[in-house]
Amino acid sequence: MSTAIIGAGVMGETLLSGLVRAGRRVDQLMVGEKRPERAHELEERYGVAVVSNREAAAKADTVALVVKPQDMGDVLDEIAPDLRPGQLLVSLAAGITTSYIESRVPEGVAVVRVMPNTPALVDEGMAAISPGSHCDESHLTEAESLMASTGKVLRIPEKQMDAVTAISGSGPAYIFFVVESMIEAGVHLGLPRATSTELVVQTLVGSAAMLRETGTHPVVLREQVTSPSGTTASALRELEIHRVRAAFLAAMEAARNRSRELAEGN
Numbered sequence: 001m002s003t004a005i006i007g008a009g010v011m012g013e014t015l016l017s018g019l020v021r022a023g024r025r026v027d028q029l030m031v032g033e034k035r036p037e038r039a040h041e042l043e044e045r046y047g048v049a050v051v052s053n054r055e056a057a058a059k060a061d062t063v064a065l066v067v068k069p070q071d072m073g074d075v076l077d078e079i080a081p082d083l084r085p086g087q088l089l090v091s092l093a094a095g096i097t098t099s100y101i102e103s104r105v106p107e108g109v110a111v112v113r114v115m116p117n118t119p120a121l122v123d124e125g126m127a128a129i130s131p132g133s134h135c136d137e138s139h140l141t142e143a144e145s146l147m148a149s150t151g152k153v154l155r156i157p158e159k160q161m162d163a164v165t166a167i168s169g170s171g172p173a174y175i176f177f178v179v180e181s182m183i184e185a186g187v188h189l190g191l192p193r194a195t196s197t198e199l200v201v202q203t204l205v206g207s208a209a210m211l212r213e214t215g216t217h218p219v220v221l222r223e224q225v226t227s228p229s230g231t232t233a234s235a236l237r238e239l240e241i242h243r244v245r246a247a248f249l250a251a252m253e254a255a256r257n258r259s260r261e262l263a264e265g266n
């Protein structure tokens with residue numbers, strides 16, 4: 001089964017590198033990329049063929065669309081004449097619905113909507129997938145296998161996609177923001193930057209491993225750290241005073257709403 005990736009930016013290259021690491025044959029992969037210098041870079045780095053979007057659409061069994069939501073309409077109009085019924089289109093774009101894509105491609109093209117995230121770069125990705133209306137089990141399985149090359153995959157109803165985008169799609173950025181804030185706080189408290197960075201990164205990795213390996217609720221894990229009248233309780237009180245929990249809720253609502261707006265082409 002040949003796979004084309006149209007749009008080889010951050011997420012497109014993340015998918016491409018994951019497929020290569022997972023052992024997909026490079027001669028079964030191709031990339032549609034409009035900038036010649038970027039095309040050259042990808043050819044050098046992965047030995048993959050970089051072709052026009054139309055050639056990619058005509059030749060591949062599966063076409064992954066990894067362009068910005070705002071570029072999706074133009075790309076679909078460009079490749080629509082080369083698509084055929086039964087072919088699989090996998091869209092990784094935030095906000096763009098399967099019905100929007102189906103309305104711009106020939107009847108019978110199967111569409112799967114995916115929301116990945118960047119930890120896919122280290123094979124720790126979290127992807128959610130939803131089928132469009134012309135998908136059968138084999139299309140979903142192929143989309144699942146595409147994304148499973150870089151991490152976990154969850155099947156979800158498409159109506160949950162905007163929320164998923166807000167939580168796991170954008171999620172790594174919130175975590176990096178917290179990490180960055182903690183490192184800066186360590187520096188403020190007098191730690192050398194390298195020491196602060198090592199402390200924070202390992203604390204994050206260790207905490208993530210505890211969550212995954214014990215399956216214990218985060219409230220319980222937090223309580224285990226919080227000694228009576230101790231340091232953690234003092235810190236958590238400040239986080240509550242500064243409404244960090246409310247800020248997270250507002251932030252993720254904003255991301256969910258932005259995903260909905262992207263669906264309307266804004």
Ligand SMILES: NC(=O)C1=CN([C@@H]2O[C@H](COP(=O)(O)OP(=O)(O)OC[C@H]3O[C@@H](n4cnc5c(N)ncnc54)[C@H](OP(=O)(O)O)[C@@H]3O)[C@@H](O)[C@H]2O)C=CC1
Nearest residue numbers: 007008009010011033034066067068069071092093094116
């Ligand atoms: N980054 C992330 O963490 C995540 C991104 N996504 C989704 O992935 C998609 C891509 O995002 P991201 O990788 O961050 O964005 P990038 O801007 O890094 O990548 C988009 C790529 O598409 C290329 N492109 C634009 N128009 C065309 C075209 N007509 N034909 C071929 N290539 C084209 C761009 O080239 P040029 O720069 O020359 O315009 C660029 O290389 C988005 O839809 C986003 O919603 C989903 C989940 C997570």
Ligand SMILES: O=C(O)[C@@H]1CCC=N1
Nearest residue numbers: 093094165169170171
């Ligand atoms: O910021 C964005 O729009 C994309 C979608 C999810 C993560 N990055």
